Amino acid sequence: MADVRVLLVDDHPVVRAGLRAMLTEFEGISIAAEAADGKAALKELSRLSVLGEGVDVVLMDLQMGAGMDGVAATAAIRKLAAPPPVLILTTYDTDSDILSAVEAGASGYMLKDAPPEQIRQAVFAAAAGETVLAPRAAALLMNRITNPGTSLTPREVQLLELLATGLSNRAIAKQVFISEATVKTHLVHIYGKLGVDNRTAAIAAATRRRIIRPPGQAG
Amino acid sequence: MADVRVLLVDDHPVVRAGLRAMLTEFEGISIAAEAADGKAALKELSRLSVLGEGVDVVLMDLQMGAGMDGVAATAAIRKLAAPPPVLILTTYDTDSDILSAVEAGASGYMLKDAPPEQIRQAVFAAAAGETVLAPRAAALLMNRITNPGTSLTPREVQLLELLATGLSNRAIAKQVFISEATVKTHLVHIYGKLGVDNRTAAIAAATRRRIIRPPGQAG
DNA sequence: CCCAAGGTCAACCTTTTGATTGACCCTCCG
DNA sequence: CGGAGGGTCAATCAAAAGGTTGACCTTGGG
Incomplete structure (x- = not known):
């Protein structure tokens, strides 16, 4: 089976380098491209698409200093013709981060300080169309359903x-x-x-x- | 001339991997060791010192979830017998972060979203005993001197x-x-x-x- | 059709903040 | 040595914010 092709989206060169080094060491994963913000990510997706090189998973940071942020980018990607699954990989696990990511259509939510092995599994799961959530993200969504009355108008x-x-x-x-x-x-x-x-x-x-x-x- | 030996201090495995990958690609830089927080960094320094393997630059994150944070670690390192220069490499550039880092004795302040080439130069500059500041950090310190009356204590x-x-x-x-x-x-x-x-x-x-x-x- | 939920407003009272004045103690520096 | 600036504290008054109760209107969905 061919490698899972990943698009890295993060505004920090340092973090991109870290993810690239970490992921390429795993069997079955390769980096299709990288982008520093949402706009660049969309550009990369369309560029790769015309080359006939698909992207199996988008690994997306939420907080990005300049340019289109992760939530907007995720929403934009979901509107494409054949959108690849977007796996959020970010630093914070606040309610609103998680919720806005899920609302935008993310198919997973992981934290950057997760062990490499967990990140690897999450990438494969996302590529296979599964939903993968960090424990706190899962708990939050459960809680939303059981008692919905607490949100602001x-x-x-x-x-x-x-x-x-x-x-x-x-x-x-x-x-x-x-x-x-x-x-x-x-x-x-x-x-x-x-x-x-x-x-x-x-x-x-x-x-x-x-x-x-x-x-x-x-x- | 021998490589500049760097000690990485960051609580984030992904970031450490990124810095390691990025820096080792450069000529003249090698990673002496890594640490996940301030306490571990001090331990590494003393361990390397007894082995006779010096550290030329400490690359230090400021925000570290658990354990001794970057400011405390910097201050502690400056109290050692022959302290290596500490180059702060962090995400935020607020007055408060910059000032406390400088007060703690940091010899440089860089942001993680800086281009790799800039980080490389900063490492060499710090190793050579020079002071290297991100634009906002430099501007802040200049401003301190030119009009001290209006600034907050x-x-x-x-x-x-x-x-x-x-x-x-x-x-x-x-x-x-x-x-x-x-x-x-x-x-x-x-x-x-x-x-x-x-x-x-x-x-x-x-x-x-x-x-x-x-x-x-x-x- | 009715009720729940959101938005609007008033009156009342308690607590917290904000503003002012004046004071004492340090340390650094000319 | 002596002042300037920073940090500390108190007393007092005025203003703002916080908490409670109760009320009215509109709208959307069961």
């Missing part, structure tokens, strides 16, 4: 974003044309759902779970 | 970091063993220097200016 996320810019309750109220009382009501709900009791903790929690972008970030 | 940055985790004034006070009154004093100074008038705005401003890392980011 769009309105709450909107206020959270304004909160993170440093606005006072009054300023937020003016911004979205509601009363300060309503802002407080929303905030109380938000604190409850996030399990915190003040605005800075809410920002920290929401940022960690990637519900919102870090304060002062473009977007 | 280390203490203020420390409180800012705790602030960003969502702690109350009282909780911050307990954390650093000072009174709540002193925390307030510091915060007033911080607000003045950042040009804001509340804690959430301070977090947003400090994050935007990269004085601190985004809330909830691994450190």
Whole structure:
């Protein structure tokens, strides 16, 4: 049987080199190409496709400094004609990382600090069309199904974003044309759902779970 | 001339593999040993020293999940009899990271997403006793000298970091063993220097200016 | 059709923050 | 030696945020 052909997508040259070295040592895996961000990954896929050289698995990092990030790239790849499975290989295992990856159509979620043998198995599993999840990812998805009521509404996320810019309750109220009382009501709900009791903790929690972008970030 | 002997310190197997692969491809560089955290790095240094095998450069990550972190390890290495230069190679370039690394005695600060050629040059420069800084690190230190009045003190940055985790004034006070009154004093100074008038705005401003890392980011 | 859920608002009270002033102690440096 | 800057603390007042209760309106799905 031919090698499993992998496309590496990671913005860190160092990490790409590490994965390349690690994977090529395994029997049955070869690196088809590498890309530093989502746009480059799509370009590589189409380039390889016209050459008739398929890609069996895309190994994708989620956090990428510049260019299209991992979630957007995964979604874009899933819209291709014959999309290869996308296996997320990233550093963090926060709720929102996992959820947005799964929602974008990833067929697996692994952590970079997993033992090489586990990464090898995950690549083969993904290539075979199976779903492979890190323990925390699996647990999170189970939990989502058993008790779904804890997610923030769009309105709450909107206020959270304004909160993170440093606005006072009054300023937020003016911004979205509601009363300060309503802002407080929303905030109380938000604190409850996030399990915190003040605005800075809410920002920290929401940022960690990637519900919102870090304060002062473009977007 | 003999190879530059490098000690890799990073908690990530993938990253270590990447650096090993990348550096050994270069003429004149060889890997003396690897370590997954600060304690292991010190052990490796003493082990190599009794074998009479010197280390010319320590390549050190700052963020390491468990064990002694990069700053503490750097400080510990600088206290050795004949300390090798420590070149920081990390993911983040916030003021706080850069300053604490430099204060700990690092002789260089590079980012992991730097091109391989730059990393190679940095290793040789550090081995030759030179100081090598990423652009943002250099700019920060220059700025320190040209206008010192407007910059935050280390203490203020420390409180800012705790602030960003969502702690109350009282909780911050307990954390650093000072009174709540002193925390307030510091915060007033911080607000003045950042040009804001509340804690959430301070977090947003400090994050935007990269004085601190985004809330909830691994450190 | 009705109810659940989301969004809106008010009144009230407690706690936390923010602002000001003034003070004491260090250390570094001219 | 003497000041400047940094760190520490207290007291006080004003402002903002946090928590609770209850209410009204709209909309979508059982």
